[in-house]
Amino acid sequence: MSGCCAAHSSPRSHTGFSCGGFNTVRTRSISTATALAVLFSSAALSVVAAGTASAATAHVTSPGGIVADGPLKRVFLGDSSAGTVAVTDYSGAVLGSVGGVTGVSDLAVSDDGATVYAAAPQIHEIWAIDAATLDVRTRYTVSTSYGPRHVAFSGGKVWFTYGDQWDGDLGSVDPTVDPASGTDPVTLTQFPTEGTGSGIWGQGLLDTDPSQPGILAVGETGLSTDSMAVLDVSSGKPALVAYHNGDYTLNNGIGDIDLVPGGTQVLVNGKDRDAYADGKFKAAGSYPDGQFADVAPNGVLAQVNGGKVLTYKPGATLPLHTYDLGTSRTAALTWAPDLTKVFALVGTGVESGGYNLKVLSGPTLNNPTLTLNAPSTATRAKLLTVTGRISASVALPAGVQLQVTRTDLDSPNGKALPAVTVKADGTYSFNDTPPAGGTVTYKATYAGDTDHSAVSASDKVAVSRTATTLSLNNNGKVYSYGADVKFTAHLGTTYKNRTVEIWANPYGGDKPNKLLKTGTVDSSGNISATVDMTRDTDVTAVFKGDARYAPKTVKSTGYARVKVSTAVTKNYKKAAIGSHTYYWFHKNTSPVVTTTMTYYPGRKQRLELEVYYNGKWYATDGSPQYFALASNGKSAVSLGAPGESGIKARVRAAYINNSSGDNVNSNTYSDWKYLYFSN
Template sequence: MRIQKRTAVAVAVALIGSLTLIGAGTVTATAEETSVALPSASFRDIVVDGVHDRVFVSDPTGGSIVVTDYAGTVVQQITAEEGAAGLALSADSSTLYVALSTAGAIAEIDTATLTETHRYPTGSDTSPQNLAMAGGKLWFGYTVGSSGGIGSLDVASADPAATLVPSGRYWYYAPALASSPADPDVLVAGEEGVSPATLAVYDTATGGLQKRAERLFTSSPSISFLNDFAVTADGQNIVVAANNPYDHQIVRLSDLSSNGSYSSWQFPNAVAVATDGTVATGAVGDFVKTYRPGSTWPSLHEYGVNDLQRDGLAWAPDENRLFAITGFSYGSAPTLHVLPDAGKLDTTLDVQAPATSRKGKDLTVTGRLSAAEPFPAGTTVEVTRTDAEHPAGTPVGTFPVSTATGEFTFTERPRGTGDITYTATYKGDGLHTAATSQTTVTITK
């Protein structure tokens, strides 16, 4: 369920418009959200392929990868992927890498054919858990015996082989990993499931792990039981989801010092950053929320998706679709939620006209397009007219929207009598959702 939020300005504009003239129509566009139960026994990771419009969801217990389209429809289930855990896509989205936690290997899957093409062992008794691309290599967090570590796989070489790489610290568990295209040589590793939590930042440019920063979060902020983290699109900050505190903390990548937070109610467990910098946060006891780049309040949208899973958020590249995974905690099946336009502002479109007008007289129709942030110069709305002569509708024209007020207007001189319905459509842009609104006028003699 999506919880709609509109700014006071937008609400005021809509109210003023509705009082000005009779026969006004107001619509706030909301793209359709879908929820699809998946044929999975468990959940560990989710990634989105923007080239083939596919969503990959790993199922460790079932040893499979569930593949869906952007609508959430299952297109294939890739089986015999033992202990499928962490996922990572190559830069061109041609290859999906899968950490096979119970097979001690990393699988390579062709995203066009959805078949496994290679399998690379990660070392004796190792259990690879988490994956990330950095410095032209695939990095994996693994456990071996009672401790964890970080390894790499040079996927660009003719004969890739896994290497266990010294990281300069002791890991109790397999480190979670994250990176960012803004600084492709940086790798961030995190200690999950312990108190206090630890983050370490490495430079991978030389092929090894050169530590830039490391911090045990005992205070300012105190962070414990880390669940998820992501690097912001500008490569400057890390957004952290942990059981404590009850906020998504922001720390600087340069020195891991505190840099603010996103408000949450309790048990933050997921975070994802879109390519344009829009941030999505999720918590066990809170809504999934989205935020404009660089802003921590107010949220763009709030979604009431119950039982969000740890690491259960992912954006579609160069899109505004957000995907969320719920289920398991209350005995329900794992479910994929498709949340379109999650990174866009809601748009309100008002069309206003008198209830009646006379045949052969000028009829002026006005409208207003509004949102929490202004529309770009050159914004237009398209208007169609439906009447007895044109029951299927006919174009009236495309009209410019004032960048200062959001208003538009046009005048017609109806030639017949009866009801005329005007439909105004705004197609949306990279920041604003599409919107459609109608108003009906009765034309008399």
């Protein structure tokens, strides 16, 4: 370089030595091998046989029908997106599935529970599936361009609807006819319109009722106000029992239709009861607002209303049982034939997340409402009062008793308190003196009866605890890299718990908080753990509290320097000048200073260069500068040659917290290395 460090110059009037960084860069290439496996199989062979129940929750992406099989105690679910029919037990555990039922839209089960029928409108077929083995028995072709869409089993036949919006109709499949016999088991155009002036537009909804064999309800779907009918199919050919022409007097469109046991009513859209007689329909009352429903064989209604499923006794206005599902995305539901459960397809909460099968137990039991109110805070060992109320839409027995428990740190599994008798107005209260502090939970439970399901309620009380003392030494101290430092925690007075944890959380996101030690303090209240100080470290002592003394946590931060050294090369000798040893260089030789420092990703060393002038050391212009460390922790810097003799200089490296690219260590400086330039 030029003679920028000449002795006659002011040390601030020049740029000093030139500095060029040398880093070894290692490159690597990564090759990624991707294996793709594609499975091709025919629809008829894509069957997973029913077997042992798995823990998986039944899930469908796009609901395509739900039906419960009473004799086998199974639930069948269609998924139109996947083209599958899955089967679960009554707990909702998946037993198996059938694939290839393209666009499956509805399901029905035979009266004996032996066969499940699936409508597959995209391929214009009805599948007969063995309900026990999931074998596909028969695939019936329906000669239509639209459907079949909805299916029902009644009078020994499978009934289905098909057709476009302006030309809907009814067809049937006779499962006793073998397609190989030459006789077509599928019969179309069976809605009895000739001479009646009746008919449907669109692919109508269908429903049956086991207490009314051979009766079929039909709901039109093609208009803004829809027609509906009740048909007698017991003879194998539909006969019109009652018909309503859509004229806005009974509905503004039909989204759901159910036969009501008793043979005189249908339920429309989960809400409106319409009676039929003498071939006509008329309004006969309604349930509270709902969207759709299913009616049990005994007439109890299971209704979807927003985010809830509610059951009602026939004609009731107050719900029998209420299930809060937490989402309004319930797509379908059906009763278990034995009335013990309702099965619902409930949205996951994410619009595109599909639907899970929910099993709702005890639907014919009235579920009471129980409240319990405890004070939010209380003093340990002082009397407190808990109050509450129980109510039900079906009258409760007189003298109802509630079981009461208290859960606290002394009784983590709960301690039974005296039972409390409910007053005639449904209210109750009891007193208690909490022996333990912390979170105390009071719980009241009604066990239920022949008409009511069990119910419980609870509330939490923050009960006071005494503060203890906890300390931890060595806060703020700075240590050499790798020093083994003993941190000692001291615990004051407590009740039963004398355990303390000591944690070490090194700076930097790549190392987690680590439990160093957990144990009982000694007779002096002390416990210690050793930390290898390679980084600045937050050391934490934790007392988790007990029944009478509150938890406490204290933190002590210890600081760790880095390892740093420098090596000077290109000199021709070393010799003392005054009290310092100097590295001697010819004036046209550029010294190379190699720094070795504890490595950390993105870390840089700071290099300082000073020259001696008129009895003082001065930093050269541009000094200090930062240079990146290689992954081996080294950084080699060429200082440049001054081109003049008689120059004294010195150099050192440092790690500076934050400025060196990270904050995991504390400021550390190497020793000065002294340089002299001669001719």
